[in-house]
Amino acid sequence: MKKLFLITIMLFCGGFIFAQTIPPPVVTPAAPRPATPQRNSNLPPPAAVRTVSGIVKDSTDSTLPGAVVKLVSAKDTLSTSTNVDGIFIFKNVKEATFTLTVSSLGYRTQIKKLLNNDVPTRLTLDPVVLKSESKQLNEVVINGTPSIVYKVDTVEYRASDYKVRPNATLDELLKKMEGMEVASDGSSVTHNGEAITSVKLNGKTYAGGDVKQVITNIPAEILEKVQVVDDYGDMAAKTGVKSGEPRKILNVTTKPDRSIGTNGRLTGQGGNNDRYRGEIYVNRINANQNITLIGNTSRTVNVGTNPGTQRQFSPNISYRDQFGPKVQINTNARYNGNNNQSINQSNGITRTNGNQDTGNGTATFTSSGSQESVSNNGGANFEIEYNIDSANFLQVRPDYSYSTSESFNNSFEDRTTVFQKGNPEHRISSGTNTSKSPSNNIGTSVNFLHTFKKPKRFFSVQGDVSREVSNSDGETNRKLTFYDIFNQPIPLISNPALTDSLIYLLNERNNVRNVLRVSSTYSEPLGQYSQLELNGQVNRRNNNSLSTSNGIVDSLNGTIGLLDRLTNQYDFTTTETRLSLNYRYQGTKVNLSLGTTFVPYTLNGTKLDQNIQQDANTNRSFFRVLPIFRFSYSWSRTQRFTLNYNGSYSDVNFTQIQPFVDRTDINNIVIGNPNLKPSFTNVFSVSYNNYFPNSRFNISYNGDARFYSDQTVSNTYLIVLPGTSAGRRSYNEQYFVNISGARSFGGRYSVSKQLADRRYNLMLNGNLGYDYRIAMNAGERYHVTEWNFGERFGPRINPVDAVEINPFLGTSLRRTYSTLGDGLYSSAVTHSLGLEGSFYFLKTYRVRYDASKNLTTQISNGLPNNNNSPLIINGGVQKEFGAKRQFTVTFDVYDLLKQNNFLRQNLTETGVTNSLVSTDSRYFLLGFRLNLQKWSGSPKRNGQNMQRRGDGSFIYK
Secondary structure, X not given: OHHHHHHHHHXXXXXXXXXXXXXXXXXXXXXXXXXXXXXXXXXXOOXXXXXXXXXXXXXXXXXXXXXXXXXXXXXXXXEEEOOOOOEEEEEEEOOOEEEEEEEOOOEOOEEEEEEOOOXXXXXXXXXXXXXXXXXXXXXXXXXXXXXXXXXXXXXXXEHHHOOOOOOOEHHHHHOOOOOEEEOOOOOOEEEOOEEOOEEEEOOEEOHHHOHHHHHOOOEHHHEEEEEEEEEOOHHHHHHOOOOOOOEEEEEEEEOOOEOEEEEEEEEEEEEOOOOEEEEEEEEEEEOOEEEEEEEEEEEEEEOOOOOEEXXXXXXXXXXXXXXXXXXXXXXXXXXXXXXEEEEEEEEEEEXXXXXXOOOOEEEEEEEEEEEEEEEEEEEEEEEEEEEEEOOEEEEEEEEEEEEEEEEEEEEEEEEEEEEXXXXXXXXXXXXXXXXXXXXXXXXXXXXXXXXXXXXXXXXXXXXXXXXXXXXXXXXXXXXXXXXOOOOOEOOOOOOHHHOOEEEEEEEEEEEEEEEEEEEEEEEEEOOOOEEEEEEEEEEEEEEEEEEEEEEEEEOOOOEEEEOHHHOEEEEEEEEEEEEEEEEEEEOOOEEEEEEEEEEEEEEEEEEEEOOOOEEEEEEEEEEEEEEEEEEEEEEXXXXXXXXXXXXXXXXXXXXXXXXXXXXXXXOEEEEOOOOOOOEEEEEEEEEEEEEEOOOOEEEEEEEEEEEEEOEEEEEEEEEEEEEEOOEEEEEEEEEEEEEOOOEEEEEEEEEEEEEOOOOEEEEEEEEEEEEEEEEEEOOEEEEEEEEEEEEEEOOEEOOOOOEEEEEEEEEEEEEEEEOOOOOEEEEEEEEEEEEEEEEEEOOOEEEEEEEEEEEEEEEEOOOOOEEEOOEEEEEXXXXXXXXOOOEEEEEEEEOOOOOOOOEEEEEOOOEEEEEEEEOOOOEEEEEEEEEEEEEOEOOEEOOEEOOEXXXXXXXXX
């Protein structure tokens, strides 16, 4: 009926229309049709080719990277994919009318036929919005922002893409990120093989920058971004003017809704063998306001470069605040006390060139002893930033620090030196060495920046002044006994040099170091992307030192007195001036700095001549012209290439340049050289990073090459005293000379691939290094070469939320060879494999495990092979309580099989040493951990959410 009704209505309307009176049409003669259509002469001609661009988004207005876009016309068949910002670009398109097909995984394909004006050479299309497939799985979430973004000096990770357990800390989050390596105790972090030296929170140094204290306490769940920054200093961040080599720092930013609140952590553990650990962490944050208290105390085993039983106490308090839009302060006070005790054994071999009477000598030795080292250091700093007005900025940062190190060493050494000619030398040394070295440093830095109305035109001044006062007091109390070829002590004979010798010295050194650095920069813009920079700076360092020694002045009755021959007074000043002219280009993809630096360098000094009681003068001047070169190219936000050059002087060590003879160690006499030049280092560095967002595949590489000129090296002579047919005695005289030609090369790479929504993270890291060092012995030049190679495959597997499995397999090789004498070589190969992780059961129980097996083979000429294969097993059990699991009872055990024996092998320019440190490394800890937190939302000002800078700091308006 409906169809019949519609047909009736249509017929009625049609009849009504045709019934109207229609005038007859006027017929005019048809104009002749042209052979081809003619374009209006007033219109511009069509473009031969054009560029077509657009953006692809989803229904939530998020951009879609990796979408496939096809363009087809009568003359074009083109295809591309969107970049990390969801943008696509076609170049050299011949037709303005075309069909566009856009597709992406999980979205409906969209086809559009577009008729565009053919005159413009650039066509920007309306956004293409793709709708989700109706059968898309709920857990599949596509976010248009990549997890890793590479900027000029920054690598940025989006923290929310890396899943961690509730109450996890920053170190646990870092372990899941591509290219990050975190020590098991959180004491160190490396990014693509380079060490992180400091930590910032929302753009400002946090808790004094202490890496371990920050990453093992700050909660992972409050973080929005993690950034690894090449830091050239605060003023470089503001002006873009960079000099020297950057530091690697970590900057973490908080989530907007976790930027007002309070959180804390309290840990207490105790165990056997007087082992314990306690930690407290309290943090109050409100936008740019931050109050933090961190404290640690422990007595555990140090497995670092100085193994042993370590007792530590380190409180740290920080306060940061902003007062309106103009004033911001950041303060920190810190203390760190350490006491490390160890028992060690070692054996080794050394080679040296002798004289015509003896020929070359080869010494073998064994030693044992105990060592205790105590260090106390701390300080405080206060930083204030004042935005005077829109054009002027002032930063003042006073700083105070102090340190005291003490050591007590009780050792025994048995050394035998065999010469090519004549009898050997057999010497036994035993006794104690103690030292104490306090130092205090106070300084201030001032930075001023004035920006002109014209963009990129600015003027800046920086000044640093510091004064360090350091002392060194030492006591040597040792006994030397010489033996004949029958292994009998040599009696008192006509040559007293072969009898028992008692060494007793009290040494005292006082040194004052004053440093003044002034730098000024002017920048003139040349265009939208380029500018010219003129920089001048002066760095002046003054050292004033007095060294005295007291010893036995009367061997018959043992009288102690001042030894004038060991008294030294010296004053020297180095002045380094830099004048730089630099062209800088900052484009969307290319960043380039190119220029020249002129570097005059002077050294002036005086030394008191004890014989005539007058000063002897030393004056040296040097001049270099250095290039400035920094280049960075970014294909996109996820792909970057950089190439940099840097050249720098290094001051001569104070003890090397003093023109006097240091006899504080009668077996190693040091003779300074006032004519030494400062060493100079040329550094070339390169890096390449590429992250594929759709594949979650990341490649990173960085490498460097260093070339050394006028490097200060030691030149050691073996002095053999006249002896008897039964035995000899010798000692070393050490001189210093400048040598050029040393070099080193290093490269590190990281490859990672994440699968199944990051539940499977495959990581492969590797490094290769070559070091060519030059040295001298008895006037003969020789070299040492060292190769280092390492590979580590460490997948991180999290198949379900309750299971974490992190196996690893690694190989490292270190091979060293010295051309001194008959040659010295050392080779150490270590194959390591292990398994660490956790599994959770009954929701609140956690069992963690950490097992590693090292298969080590160490080979060196003249020494027994040291094959070491310890199996280290650590583990623990935890039980969580509370609705938010804020209270945890813990039980941990370390080195369950007691096999951690800390075996080391070291090859120097003249010898090889194997050392073994014994410590009670098996212990357990029983304790608790309490986590508390409360958050109040996002910071607001004048009723509006506060805007943020790229480093996470909030903008006060």
